[in-house]
Amino acid sequence: MGIFFKNEIMKKLLILFAISLVMLACGTQNHKTESTETQEAVETIDPASLETIEIAVIGMTCGGCERTVQTAVGNLPGVQSVKASHTDSTALVTFDPGQTTFEAMKAAIIDKGYAVEDYAMVEKPQ
Numbered sequence: 359m360g361i362f363f364k365n366e367i368m369k370k371l372l373i374l375f376a377i378s379l380v381m382l383a384c385g386t387q388n389h390k391t392e393s394t395e396t397q398e399a400v401e402t403i404d405p406a407s408l409e410t411i412e413i414a415v416i417g418m419t420c421g422g423c424e425r426t427v428q429t430a431v432g433n434l435p436g437v438q439s440v441k442a443s444h445t446d447s448t449a450l451v452t453f454d455p456g457q458t459t460f461e462a463m464k465a466a467i468i469d470k471g472y473a474v475e476d477y478a479m480v481e482k483p484q
């Protein structure tokens with residue numbers, strides 16, 4: 359019990375030491391990191407309001423095409439996940455309908471050189 363207790367104190371001292379090192383490192387770099395901190399926008403998505411649609415995307419021929427579509431749609435606000443498939447010619451998108459629309463996704467996909475036919479709602483798992 360006594361040894362265990364000592365180890366716990368050592369562990370806490372080491373953690374404190376590590377924390378103070380990190381704080382020192384941060385303190386010396388503050389003037390450099392401040393300009394990039396604005397990127398961290400807080401995006402709040404209510405899981406209950408999410409919808410999933412399957413978009414018919416024409417023209418994808420490989421994994422690279424899938425990634426292009428996924429990135430284009432994924433960059434839209436409120437999009438939680440995108441799974442594109444060139445074999446099925448689909449993109450499965452889960453998103454907050456309060457923040458983006460099918461029309462916005464369609465425009466983003468067309469902008470990358472693919473065609474969009476239509477979309478279908480995907481039932482939420484209950």
Ligand SMILES: [Cu+2]
Pocket residue numbers: 418419420421422423424
């Ligand atoms: Cu491709």
